[in-house]
Amino acid sequence: MSAPIRVLVCDDQVLVRTGLVTIMDAQPDIEVAGECGDGKAAVELAGRLRPDVVVMDVRMPVLDGIAATRLLAGAGVARPVKVLVVTTFNLDEYVYEALRAGASGFLLKDAPVDQLLHGIRTVSTGTALLAPEVTRRLVGEYAARIRPVDGEPQDLPLTPRELEVLRLIADGLSNGEIAARLVISQETVKTFVSRILTKLDLRDRVQAVVYAYRHGLAT
Structure with missing residues (x-):
């Protein structure tokens, strides 16, 4: 069997973060490498833990998800990390900026569990998680x-x-x-x-x- 996908979960809402961790821990092919509540901690932990994917919230204290994504996956980063941004419908602009910052894709926070797991697996392979209709919407x-x-x-x-x-x-x-x-x-x-x-x-x-x-x- 191949090694499990190591994921770092970053969300400042404890209940949301706990829910994400619980869902991922139940999957045989996914391993939670760590968790944190702000972008600065995500950057520091990613450097130490070397996760395959960082599941990143957008609005967080200390350092927001966009800035953290740029430090983790932006142009010029020596060892970029794949970042999957999670957001809500009314934050399209933040999502767009996160994609420009280097994120490999995004999901909505109210997405079904299977979409979240599919997203993590997709991004871990190096494939962008950006549905064509979403591309049209954002670019338009x-x-x-x-x-x-x-x-x-x-x-x-x-x-x-x-x-x-x-x-x-x-x-x-x-x-x-x-x-x-x-x-x-x-x-x-x-x-x-x-x-x-x-x-x-x-x-x-x-x-x-x-x-x-x-x-x-x-x-």
Whole structure:
């Protein structure tokens, strides 16, 4: 059997944190490496415990979840940690900023238990947890906040087809939807996505969306 997914839980509400820990402890493939109640403690514990995933609240004392995420998973971090942000419906803007800070995805606090567990497992594999409809919603509302650079980059190391796939990712299309649009297989789409992330030195689809908007490749 493979080693369990080690998770650090960070939430300033004790009851919420206890509930999350209890749920995770009951799973044979998930191990709670530690827990804390603020972002500063999360950064310190992550450095010491080396969890596979940090489940991070947004609004917390001392250091908020966005700032903590940037320190754990942002650009330039030597050993980035995968961060799964938890939030509520009325905090979309905070979620968006957390994704820009380096989070691999997010869930709502009232999500069913199976979604939480699926989210942890998904993020632990290096896959972004960002549903296509959520991509459309967030990008549609906050794309204007991403300051674009001047013009399309001239040295973009992508083939025309890869560039087309990147634009469709930025539009919020899933692999299946991209495959249907381009009349290719989903496996081929996965190959294109992998190449795009590698060539542009991006971690996941979330970063690809932000990259596309920053460089004027999507509207």
